[in-house]
Amino acid sequence: MSVNDTSTTSPLAQNKHLATHIPVLAIDGPGGAGKGTISRLAASRLGWHYLDSGALYRILAYAGSLQGVDLQDENALSQLAGKLDIRFGIGSDEGVWLDGEEISDQIRTEQAGAAASRVAALPLVREALLQQQKAFRRSPGLVADGRDMGTVVFPDATVKVFLTASVEERAQRRYNQLIAKGIDGKLCDLLADIQARDERDSNRSVAPLRPAADAVLIDTSQMGINEVLITVLNLINLQTP
Ligand code: C5P
Numbered sequence: 001m002s003v004n005d006t007s008t009t010s011p012l013a014q015n016k017h018l019a020t021h022i023p024v025l026a027i028d029g030p031g032g033a034g035k036g037t038i039s040r041l042a043a044s045r046l047g048w049h050y051l052d053s054g055a056l057y058r059i060l061a062y063a064g065s066l067q068g069v070d071l072q073d074e075n076a077l078s079q080l081a082g083k084l085d086i087r088f089g090i091g092s093d094e095g096v097w098l099d100g101e102e103i104s105d106q107i108r109t110e111q112a113g114a115a116a117s118r119v120a121a122l123p124l125v126r127e128a129l130l131q132q133q134k135a136f137r138r139s140p141g142l143v144a145d146g147r148d149m150g151t152v153v154f155p156d157a158t159v160k161v162f163l164t165a166s167v168e169e170r171a172q173r174r175y176n177q178l179i180a181k182g183i184d185g186k187l188c189d190l191l192a193d194i195q196a197r198d199e200r201d202s203n204r205s206v207a208p209l210r211p212a213a214d215a216v217l218i219d220t221s222q223m224g225i226n227e228v229l230i231t232v233l234n235l236i237n238l239q240t241p
Contacts, residue, residue, distance in 0.1 A: 022139050022142065026154050026160045034165065036054075038225070039145035046236065053147075054145070057125075058107040061115035061116045074125060081129055084099075113193075114197060144157070150215050160215040172187065174190050175190055218232070
């Protein structure tokens with residue numbers, strides 16, 4: 001896979017030894033806890049790079065479906081992961097491109113999320129995507145959003161945060177997002193989807209969803225975006241000069 005960020009040259013060209021000195025803010029947690037929003041805002045405030053690791057699993061599942069690959073076929077999917085041409089745009093160019101085609105909306109559906117969660121349970125797929133994720137660690141720093149950022153991909157992250165919220169609150173937030181986009185959805189269906197995804201992500205054999213031992217847990221159920229952002233930025237500011 002070639003993963004391109006429009007802001008700099010290829011991340012794969014980075015010196016691995018230098019990379020370990022670059023600060024990482026790892027933000028993990030279940031879907032709908034606010035990781036994406038908080039991670040993007042934190043990256044923007046800090047002037048750091050941003051890794052949306054969930055998007056990689058979503059893109060792979062989407063590409064697999066397009067090509068008629070069985071989403072249980074671990075070998076085929078891990079090979080496909082090495083061939084995808086992905087570009088993440090940032091700032092005014094924000095979005096996701098696959099083989100030159102913008103697929104930002106296609107990978108954000110509930111079905112795409114459920115398919116991503118299936119392919120993400122396959123060990124060879126996770127292995128195939130590991131180095132690409134590590135390559136996002138570039139100066140001056142990285143905000144990494146996912147399920148296993150603090151446990152597997154960046155175990156030496158400078159600060160590890162685990163964002164949670166009750167399943168009801170997460171379903172309600174997702175419902176509000178859909179309504180705001182003019183998309184119809186049933187709250188009870190969203191609740192069931194989120195519960196099924198939590199179950200699969202938490203009980204898989206590789207990199208299950210769980211907080212790192214040294215993660216700071218933040219329950220965002222009763223918190224506004226700004227409050228969460230300030231809490232997270234305070235944690236990183238305490239650790240970086
Ligand atoms: O975060 P997002 O909802 O985009 O992630 C989609 C799916 O990808 C998750 O449900 C999870 O199964 C998988 N994922 C993962 N590890 C990550 C990020 C996402 O397994 N680091």
